[in-house]
Each structure stands twice: as C-alpha cells, then as structure tokens.
Amino acid sequence: MKISSTSTARLLSAESDIAKEVQVHTMQNHEGVMKMREHGQLEISAGQTVELAPGGLHLMLMGLKKPLAAGDTLNVKLTFEDAKKVKSTAVVAVPVRPIGK
Ligand SMILES: [Cu+2]
Numbered sequence: 001m002k003i004s005s006t007s008t009a010r011l012l013s014a015e016s017d018i019a020k021e022v023q024v025h026t027m028q029n030h031e032g033v034m035k036m037r038e039h040g041q042l043e044i045s046a047g048q049t050v051e052l053a054p055g056g057l058h059l060m061l062m063g064l065k066k067p068l069a070a071g072d073t074l075n076v077k078l079t080f081e082d083a084k085k086v087k088s089t090a091v092v093a094v095p096v097r098p099i100g101k
Helices: none
Strands: 002-004 009-015 019-030 033-038 042-044 049-051 058-064 073-082 087-095
Touching: 002 042, 009 019
Parallel strands: none
Antiparallel strands: 002 049, 009 042, 009 073, 019 033, 019 058, 073 087
C-alpha cells in the first residue's frame, strides 16, 4: 500500500471491522533478528509517498474477530489529519494473501 499526500498529513488511526485494533508497525533488524514495534502516528510530508510493504512499515491487525483466509478482502478505514487539523478518511480494500507471499 502506498500513501501519498499533496500536503503534509498524518495518519491518525486505522480501523477494521474484523480486528479490535489496527496498529502501524515497523520492522527493524535488531542483532540479526527482525523485530516489529509500534510506529505511532505516521507522518506524510507534502509530495511524499510512504510505502507500506512486507518487511517494512505495515498495518498490524490486533485481536482478529475471525480467522482470515487467503482470497478474502477486508476493509481498513484510515483517518488522516492535515496541517490545518482537517480530518479525512479513506477506506482501503486489502486483499488477504497467503503467508510469505
Ligand atoms: Cu506488526
């Protein structure tokens, strides 16, 4: 998933019906072991594109309400705020892929 913005914005929250919580995580190589940690609010500078991809920044679904199967699609609602504190939302359809693909 790629997020871009023409003006400075921040991702305030992400939510999905099927999970209790959706967090933004980063992956970091810590002494040879990849570790995830919560990233906190994601800042997007004007004109910048932030890429969420396996092995890097990602959205983590916490507390799934039902198991996911490859081929399912789930909706994630992203709430952004721009520099003027104006909020906007985007709903992204996310395909579920087999682990490791
Ligand atoms: Cu994670």
